[in-house]
Amino acid sequence: MKLTELIRMAMRTVTGSPLRTFLTMLGVIIGVGSVVTLVAIGQGTTERIAKQYESLGANTIVVNILGTGRATQLDYAELMKFEQLPEIDTIAPTVTKAGSNVKYATEQESYTVIGTNDRYRAITKTELASGRFLSASDLEFRQNVAVLGSKVSEKFFGSADPVGEELNIDGIVFTIIGVLKEKGSNMSGTSVDGSVIVPLETARRQFKLGNIRTTYLEATSKEDIAAAKQTMTQYLTYKFKSTSGFMLVNQDELIAARTAATDTLTSQLVSVACISLVVGGIGIMNIMLVTVSERTREIGIRKSIGAKRRNILLQFLFESIVISGLGGLIGLVLGVALSLALPYLQPGQATSISVKISLYAFLFSVLVGIVFGIYPANKASRLRPIDALRFD
Amino acid sequence: MAKAVKAARAAAPIPAAGNRRTEGERLVMPMIELKNIVKSYRRGSEELQILKNVSLSVEQGDFVAIIGPSGSGKSTLMNTIGLLDVPTSGSYVLEGVATEKMSDNRLAELRNTKIGFIFQQFNLLPKLNAIENVELPLVYSGVPRKERRERALRMLGLLGMEGRGHHKPSELSGGQQQRVAIARALAMQPSLLLADEPTGALDSRTGAEVLELMIQLNEQGNTIVLITHDAHIAESARRVVSIRDGQIVDDKRLAPLPAEPSRQEVAG
Ligand SMILES: Nc1ncnc2c1ncn2[C@@H]1O[C@H](COP(=O)(O)OP(=O)(O)OP(=O)(O)O)[C@@H](O)[C@H]1O
Ligand SMILES: [Mg+2]
Numbered sequence: 001m002k003l004t005e006l007i008r009m010a011m012r013t014v015t016g017s018p019l020r021t022f023l024t025m026l027g028v029i030i031g032v033g034s035v036v037t038l039v040a041i042g043q044g045t046t047e048r049i050a051k052q053y054e055s056l057g058a059n060t061i062v063v064n065i066l067g068t069g070r071a072t073q074l075d076y077a078e079l080m081k082f083e084q085l086p087e088i089d090t091i092a093p094t095v096t097k098a099g100s101n102v103k104y105a106t107e108q109e110s111y112t113v114i115g116t117n118d119r120y121r122a123i124t125k126t127e128l129a130s131g132r133f134l135s136a137s138d139l140e141f142r143q144n145v146a147v148l149g150s151k152v153s154e155k156f157f158g159s160a161d162p163v164g165e166e167l168n169i170d171g172i173v174f175t176i177i178g179v180l181k182e183k184g185s186n187m188s189g190t191s192v193d194g195s196v197i198v199p200l201e202t203a204r205r206q207f208k209l210g211n212i213r214t215t216y217l218e219a220t221s222k223e224d225i226a227a228a229k230q231t232m233t234q235y236l237t238y239k240f241k242s243t244s245g246f247m248l249v250n251q252d253e254l255i256a257a258r259t260a261a262t263d264t265l266t267s268q269l270v271s272v273a274c275i276s277l278v279v280g281g282i283g284i285m286n287i288m289l290v291t292v293s294e295r296t297r298e299i300g301i302r303k304s305i306g307a308k309r310r311n312i313l314l315q316f317l318f319e320s321i322v323i324s325g326l327g328g329l330i331g332l333v334l335g336v337a338l339s340l341a342l343p344y345l346q347p348g349q350a351t352s353i354s355v356k357i358s359l360y361a362f363l364f365s366v367l368v369g370i371v372f373g374i375y376p377a378n379k380a381s382r383l384r385p386i387d388a389l390r391f392d
Numbered sequence: 393m394a395k396a397v398k399a400a401r402a403a404a405p406i407p408a409a410g411n412r413r414t415e416g417e418r419l420v421m422p423m424i425e426l427k428n429i430v431k432s433y434r435r436g437s438e439e440l441q442i443l444k445n446v447s448l449s450v451e452q453g454d455f456v457a458i459i460g461p462s463g464s465g466k467s468t469l470m471n472t473i474g475l476l477d478v479p480t481s482g483s484y485v486l487e488g489v490a491t492e493k494m495s496d497n498r499l500a501e502l503r504n505t506k507i508g509f510i511f512q513q514f515n516l517l518p519k520l521n522a523i524e525n526v527e528l529p530l531v532y533s534g535v536p537r538k539e540r541r542e543r544a545l546r547m548l549g550l551l552g553m554e555g556r557g558h559h560k561p562s563e564l565s566g567g568q569q570q571r572v573a574i575a576r577a578l579a580m581q582p583s584l585l586l587a588d589e590p591t592g593a594l595d596s597r598t599g600a601e602v603l604e605l606m607i608q609l610n611e612q613g614n615t616i617v618l619i620t621h622d623a624h625i626a627e628s629a630r631r632v633v634s635i636r637d638g639q640i641v642d643d644k645r646l647a648p649l650p651a652e653p654s655r656q657e658v659a660g
Contacts, residue, residue, distance in 0.1 A: 005531065016519060301515045304476055305576065306504020306532040308497050385503075386477040389515070 010318035014326070024287045025327025027280020028365045032328045034273040035361040036335025036353070041342070042266030044350035049258045058251055059089075059222055060123060061229055063215040063236070067245040074212045074239070076200060080117075082217075085231060087224035092120040092216040095200060095209040102196060103168040104156040111152055112195045113169060115203020121180075123216045126192055129153075131163035131178030138177075139199045144206070146174040147197040150182040169196060172206050225250055274364075281324065281368035288320050288376035299380055300388030313381035320373025321366060328365025332358055421488050423584060423615050424450040424473060429482035431468050431638075442468045443479065444638040452583070453650045455610040456617045457626040460635035466619045467588055469635065473617060474507050474586045475499050487583060504533050508577030510587035514569045516561040522548060522572045523557040529580045547575040551605070567598030574605065578614075585609065587618040591625065603628055613650070 014021050056062075065072050074093065082088050095115040102111045114120075121133045129150065138145050146167060153162055162176045174196075183192045203209055219228040229248050236246045249257075292299070299312055307315075335358065339351045431443040442465045450456055458466050471477040472484065475491060484491045486502065494502075503509075516525045526544035535543070548557055551571040561569050570590060577585060587606065591599035607628055610616050618629065626632045627646065634642035 005537075013519070297515075298517055301517060302528070302532075303500065304474070304503060304509050304515070305529040306500055306580075308500040308532070310497075311532055384477075386471050389476065 006314050006318045007322065009315060010322040013319055014322050020287070021323060021326075024284055025280070025323050025330070027276060027283045028324050028327030028368060029280075029331040029334065031273055031277030031280050032331025032361045032365050033335040033338065034276065035270055036332060036358045037338045037342070037351075038266060038269040038273060039357040040335070040339035040351040040353045041349065042262055042269075043354050044339075044343075044352040045262045046259050047352050048350040049262070050255055056124060056216070056251055057218060059219040059225060061217045061219060061225065061232070061248055061250045062254075063217060063232060064247045064249075065211060065213050065215075065245065066247060067240070071242075072211065072240050072245045074215070076212065079212070079215065082231065082235070085228075087220055087227040087231065089218040089220045090119040090123060091218075092116050092123050093200060093212040094120065094214045094216070095203050095212055096214070097203070097207050097209055100170050100196070100207070102152065102156075104165070107156060109152075109155055111149075113203060113207060114192075114195050114197045115200040115207075115209060116197060117200050119218075120197065120216065123218050124183075124192065126183050127181040129179040129181045130161050131176070133178055134197065134199055139201060142202045142205065143199060144172060144174045144202060145177045145198065147178040147180060148176060149180055149191070149193040149195045149197075151191070151193040152196055153179045167196070169198075170207060174198060277361075277364060277368055280327065280365075281372040284320055284323055284369060285372035285376060287323075288316065288373055289379070291319070292316060292376050292380040295380075296383060296388050296391040299383050300385055300391065303383070303385035304389060309381040312383075313377045316377035316380045317370065317373045320377065321369035324369030324373075325362075325366045328362045331365065332362050335361075422449040422485075423452045423454075423487055424448065424617075425483075425485040426469075426473070427483045427485075429469075429472060429479045429484065431465070431472065431477070432480045442638050443472070446482075446635075446638070446640055448633065448640065450615065450617060451649055452615050453610075453613055454615055455607070455628075455630040457629035457632045458617065458619045458635060459621070459623070459626050459632060462621075464635045465638040466635055468638075470586055470588050470617065470619055473584075474509055475503050476509075500532075504529055505580055506583045508580065508582040508585045510570070510573055510577050510585065510590045512589040512592040514561070514566075514573045514593070516569055516573055516576075518561050521558050521560050522553060522564070522575075525561070525572055526575045526579050529576060533580060543579060544575070547579050548572070550578075551575045565598070566594050567601060570594060570598075570602050571605075574602070574609075578609070583615060585614050585616045587616065589619050589621065591620070591622070599625075611650075 065074065076093060079093055080091055083091055093116065097113045097115075099110050100113040102109055116134070117139055118134045118136050121128070131147070133147055134145070137143075146169070148162065148167075156162065156167070157165070162179060165176050167174050167176055180192060180197075198206075200212075217228065217232065219225045229250070232248055233243075237243050240246065299307075302312060302315075336353055339353050342349050342351050426446060426448045429443050429446040429448075430441065432439050432441045434440070446465075446469060448469075458469065460466050468477065472479050475486070478492075486506065489502075491499070491502070509515075517528070520528070523541065523544045526547050527540045530540040530543060545554075545557060548554060548571075551574060553568065553571050553575065556564065556568060556572075559568075561572070564572065570593075574590075585606075590606070591602050594602060603625055606616060606618060610630075616629075618625075620626055630647040630649065631643070631645045633640055
């Protein structure tokens with residue numbers, strides 16, 4: 001018998017009792033659907049992480065101070081002296097205050113205030129939309145000036161240029177000197193777009209922010225990264241009298257670490273989904289065995305008019321393959337749909353569909369149909385015609 | 393066919409199994425040659441013999457009725473002839489080919505091409521319509537779809553079932569279902585038609601119609617073996633074989649074999 005004949009025959013039987021078929025394929029639908037979705041989430045997250053860190057230069061090192069209090073306090077002037085070393089190009093220490101109340105006219109909203117220096121924009125590779133960024137003199141004279149993230153500017157001023165306007169942050173008046181272009185999330189996950197950037201010392205004094213917590217450091221070249229890290233490590237170890245109060249990471253490391261964590265999680269979730277596929281296969285086998293015994297008489301009739309063992313075997317095998325393959329296809333469609341919908345349902349969740357993995361998941365579902373269909377099909381094909389005919 | 397005529401054609405002796413009989417100038421070998429067929433089932437320690445050394449030959453073109461009480465082994469014999477069941481011992485030669493050591497595949501092929509089975513319970517596939525049921529043997533012999541459909545429709549037409557092709561068995565009367573089953577049995581133009589109480593599930597009028605059909609098919613050259621309980625039906629056959637307790641107890645010829653042994657095709 002021809003392949004098309006077998007598939008047509010199997011499709012008819014399978015669609016003849018839709019509810020039963022649907023319930024039988026549910027395991028496979030869920031299995032394939034979750035593999036596709038989970039991989040899309042994993043890949044999307046990895047890609048987003050990579051993109052985030054790409055926005056920092058390849059030579060950027062992030063110094064995070066973990067402890068609080070006096071023991072881990074950094075002095076701004078002392079820190080900036082390291083710029084004189086050949087391996088270090090520029091340094092931008094930061095202090096941040098999340099949830100600052102920003103007010104303009106009658107409107108107010110909660111935003112993050114970042115206190116930093118004039119190097120910050122270059123290191124984070126952020127573009128100006130209008131006005132100017134912080135200058136050395138702004139820092140020196142502790143001016144109450146602010147550079148707005150794109151979202152902040154849009155919230156209060158729409159598309160108008162706010163440069164020269166005055167803004168109230170936690171009760172203190174700041175003059176707007178510039179607006180940044182939209183950027184997306186930065187390295188530590190906070191978005192520059194939703195921030196107000198002010199001179200470091202201004203932020204520390206006005207908002208009573210204590211220690212410098214995150215410092216961005218640009219090495220002179222790729223080759224200088226190791227040396228720069230070593231210098232900073234020695235300095236911080238000496239200063240804190242401990243190696244545990246700080247953490248130095250550069251872009252490659254961060255991407256690798258985050259990606260590895262995501263990949264591990266994804267592969268664990270995918271294994272669970274595969275188990276569901278196998279369980280789905282067992283469900284198919286169970287129903288196929290029931291089908292074979294229900295249709296013993298049919299098998300007898302078919303054999304009495306000339307069906308060979310092979311014909312019966314293929315008939316039932318194809319039914320099983322069609323059930324699992326159709327389930328795989330439905331799972332694939334649902335998984336893709338869910339992957340595409342997820343970023344809208346859950347803002348901040350990036351997804352990226354892997355064509356290769358999706359295809360594998362579908363092929364695996366077909367394989368499940370073959371593996372779990374072969375036993376029932378073989379059982380059906382072995383029935384002796386007379387025994388099958390007598391059965392009711 | 394008048395009874396007087398039938399009686400006048402006295403029962404001809406059955407040729408010994410394996411013998412080749414000349415008829416006119418031609419050498420004719422029996423279509424079916426059963427020799428010392430034993431069929432037994434084991435029930436616990438005792439062995440139950442259903443067929444006890446049955447030998448039977450059937451010539452091409454003959455119409456044999458097998459009669460006997462319930463449980464005498466008629467269906468068992470028929471299933472053996474139809475290659476649905478294998479005997480415990482004995483030899484069975486179908487159209488000159490020994491069937492004992494045949495593979496499953498070869499047996500399936502013979503069932504497909506040489507034998508048309510008609511059952512008391514019709515045995516149609518309930519989910520398929522009349523055309524698809526008739527097509528089924530053609531599917532297994534690899535006839536292309538289009539030709540299959542044409543042949544099935546032609547078969548149904550010959551049996552007066554035109555216009556019912558798309559009906560499911562459940563939408564047909566018993567007589568109509570049996571006509572579909574006969575069309576299916578004839579679809580491959582087999583050498584041998586086997587009918588196990590084909591009228592058993594039908595009322596007397598439709599039963600008579602089906603019988604008339606069988607007679608017609610035989611007159612067109614089909615070899616038929618038919619099981620019946622009904623003595624009246626048996627009288628329509630050319631030859632009546634009586635079975636009791638797994639043994640042939642009587643074998644009467646009511647009408648001679650047709651002179652022309654070559655078979656006309658029902659569906660040319
Ligand atoms: N698989 C089996 N195992 C044991 N005994 C069986 C089996 N099949 C048939 N028999 C027995 O063989 C005997 C003959 O059965 P068979 O069906 O050939 O009778 P029959 O002449 O066709 O009867 P009826 O006219 O009622 O159809 C019965 O006694 C039956 O019980
Ligand atoms: Mg019987």
